[in-house]
Amino acid sequence: MNNWMLIALLSISTYLSRVIGVEIMAGREMNATLRLYFNYVPIAIIAALIVNQMLVPTDGGTVFSLPVLIGCLATAITIKVIHTFLPSLIIGIAAGLLARYFL
Amino acid sequence: MNNKKQTIKTAFIESLPLAIAIAAYGLSYGVLATQTSLSLANTLAMSLFVFSGSVQLVVVAMLAAGATATSVLIATALLNLRNLLYGAALAEGLSHATRKWRGLLSFGVSDEAFVLGSARFQKHGPDPLYFGIVAATFYLAWITSSYIGAVIGGQVDPLKWGLDLAFPITFTALLIPSLRGKPVIATALVAVTITVILQYVTPGNEFTIILAGVLSPLVGLYVSRRARDNE
Known part of the structure; x- marks a missing residue:
């Protein structure tokens, strides 16, 4: 298979995976339990994505990233205290970078 | 009109930190892609038409390791399964758009757009315009950076600039208030x-x-x- 054919098939399969979920559910009246379930899905996925990026797979194991943990904790505390998005990000990234260079 | 302007401004401001991080991954993809059998045109076309960091990086890694096209397609289909979940969770927030626009907006469903979109919909209800601006910002960041990456090669180190921290930290800032x-x-x-x-x-x-x-x-x-x- 040449590269152009591979790119075409990847484009189609990726787009289908995106549009199917949106179109099947769009405009449908969800029952209360399903609606509640889908309200919790983003929370679960965001929490999983955060932890997934703290745990870095290596050859035959998993390494815990302390800079990512410290950065996330600093962001969590800052946004809890000052309730402002951008400064919380800046403080988190600064804390993560400091942890990377000094720990 | 003011509401629309405000939505566009908010979407742009909230997507900018993630767009910078996406650009860092785009640079890495561009650099790695040119070290495989992919030409510059192939590399850019994949960013234009696939627009998925995880899929494209896996494709490049598998091609570099000599994997067959069939195994690449199976692996990416598994990777794409989560898009079904994202799409279903975002459907209500995009339901105010016409079918044609929903089709276009669906192209922007990804990890980062899902996180920003779902947080916005939970606070403000359906908002296709917000999602569209977020997806367009990420799309521009992705195609521009993959092109630059493919052209300049491996001269940028995302770790040195802390760009790898941007994803988990932005997600944390979005999760905690919820x-x-x-x-x-x-x-x-x-x-x-x-x-x-x-x-x-x-x-x-x-x-x-x-x-x-x-x-x-x-x-x-x-x-x-x-x-x-x-x-």
């Missing part, structure tokens, strides 16, 4: 537990996020039902 009530907190804790266990048992497993996303909300539902029964 953690209200026992069902939500239980959902997040179970997702964390599932992810940690799966990452240690089967490192790098692409099903981790899907399993956490499908199973953890069931615990949230259970806690919610128990709280209601106890009232």
